[in-house]
Amino acid sequence: MAKTYIRVDDRLIHGQTIVAWCPTLSIKEIIAIDDESAKNPVLKSIMTMGVPTSYKTHIVTVEEAKKILEVEGNVNRLVIVKYPGKLEEIKEVIKHSEQVILGNLAKRDGTIHKVSGATGIFYLSDQDVAIIDGLAAGGADICFQQLPATSKTSWEAFRKTI
Numbered sequence: 001m002a003k004t005y006i007r008v009d010d011r012l013i014h015g016q017t018i019v020a021w022c023p024t025l026s027i028k029e030i031i032a033i034d035d036e037s038a039k040n041p042v043l044k045s046i047m048t049m050g051v052p053t054s055y056k057t058h059i060v061t062v063e064e065a066k067k068i069l070e071v072e073g074n075v076n077r078l079v080i081v082k083y084p085g086k087l088e089e090i091k092e093v094i095k096h097s098e099q100v101i102l103g104n105l106a107k108r109d110g111t112i113h114k115v116s117g118a119t120g121i122f123y124l125s126d127q128d129v130a131i132i133d134g135l136a137a138g139g140a141d142i143c144f145q146q147l148p149a150t151s152k153t154s155w156e157a158f159r160k161t162i
Contacts, residue, residue: 002073006087006094007080009103012037013047013057016147021078021101022055024148028075029056033065033086062089069093084128087135100135100142115158120146129162 005025009017012032021027030051037043038061051057056075058068069079070093079094081087083105087094102122105111111123122144124132136142136155145152 002075002077003098004069004073004077004079004094004096006097006100007078007103008082008084008087008100008105009080010082010106011104012080012082013051013059015050017078017080018051018055020147020149025078026076027055027078029073029077030058030080031065031068031077032057032059032080033062033090034059034082035061038064062086065090066093084124084131088131091135091138095138095140097140100132100140102132102142102144103146113162115144115153115161120144120150133159 005027007017007021012034013030017030022030032047037047038059044059047059048057058064060068065079069090079097087100104120105122105124107123110125110127112126113124113129115122115124132142132155142155143152144158
């Protein structure tokens with residue numbers, strides 16, 4: 001049975017996605033969800049430039065992603081969003097995902113929670129925390145992890161620090 005993994009990474013598709021995450025998770029389909037990028041042919045071209053043709057790749061709006069994800073996949077999928085807020089918008093179509101992996105999250109307005117260590121540096125707002133708490137309460141397996149070969153921090157361990 002095919003699996004769906006979720007990655008929150010403000011860079012969306014980039015080299016680490018292709019050379020580290022996709023092989024580790026046996027990914028064959030990448031679904032990057034970002035309304036702005038989906039509507040910009042130049043951004044789409046830049047993001048897909050380094051993606052081998054062996055990966056089916058989508059850079060789509062939230063609405064387009066919902067349609068794709070409503071259909072059960074026959075290969076492992078990696079869904080990538082820039083920020084946790086997008087998870088709220090797609091929560092119904094990702095509720096059976098294997099894991100939510102929090103990756104690169106740079107500092108932005110309203111981010112007051114910082115997670116750092118061997119797994120990288122991540123910044124979250126109170127709203128981000130509430131959204132992820134909701135996913136965790138629904139049974140989602142959530143962790144912080146920069147790369148597959150680096151250590152990871154569970155959501156539960158992070159919650160004990162704030």
